[in-house]
Amino acid sequence: MRPAIFVLVAGSLAACDPPKADTGHDAPPSADSTAAPAAIDLSAHDVPLLVTAPDTQVLGGAVPAVRWNEEAGILEVRAGEHFALDIVEADGDLRRLKEDLARDMLLKHEVLEEGPDQLVYRSSYPDESLVFVHFVKVIRVAGRTFEVGDDPKGRFTEEDVRRMMASTTPKPGV
Numbered sequence: 027m028r029p030a031i032f033v034l035v036a037g038s039l040a041a042c043d044p045p046k047a048d049t050g051h052d053a054p055p056s057a058d059s060t061a062a063p064a065a066i067d068l069s070a071h072d073v074p075l076l077v078t079a080p081d082t083q084v085l086g087g088a089v090p091a092v093r094w095n096e097e098a099g100i101l102e103v104r105a106g107e108h109f110a111l112d113i114v115e116a117d118g119d120l121r122r123l124k125e126d127l128a129r130d131m132l133l134k135h136e137v138l139e140e141g142p143d144q145l146v147y148r149s150s151y152p153d154e155s156l157v158f159v160h161f162v163k164v165i166r167v168a169g170r171t172f173e174v175g176d177d178p179k180g181r182f183t184e185e186d187v188r189r190m191m192a193s194t195t196p197k198p199g200v
Contacts, residue, residue: 074200108186110177118164118171120145161187167196
């Protein structure tokens with residue numbers, strides 16, 4: 027019985043296309059190479075922004091996906107465990123956000139970086155067993171204001187947060 031199975035498998039493999047001969051030329055880079063991906067245009071969701079996700083190597087092979095979360099009113103851009111953006115049209119009041127963080131009775135917050143249109147902060151429980159790094163970036167374009175931040179349920183490193191902050195830009199010509 028075993029020789030018959032071996033002959034059947036060998037016959038199946040022989041029926042496949044033979045390997046192509048090496049021409050001596052380098053093959054062009056494949057689509058899944060680590061080249062920088064193209065920007066994702068969010069204008070289909072009435073958001074005049076572009077998101078450029080990191081290369082697939084950083085994302086563990088994940089491809090960015092855009093989803094409108096109707097319940098929360100948030101445009102979500104996700105790709106793997108190290109890239110998760112939430113985009114919402116809001117007033118961009120970072121001062122209010124800092125005040126909310128100061129009043130938080132459960133978590134301790136430390137501002138790592140602050141600018142007129144961005145805030146990076148570290149949140150931790152009192153025993154510092156769990157530490158989370160978050161950001162909010164305000165982008166004003168075409169008379170509208172958007173707040174771009176990381177997914178609050180995600181666990182990101184400072185490097186992940188900086189990469190996500192740099193990924194979103196206004197769409198040119200809007």
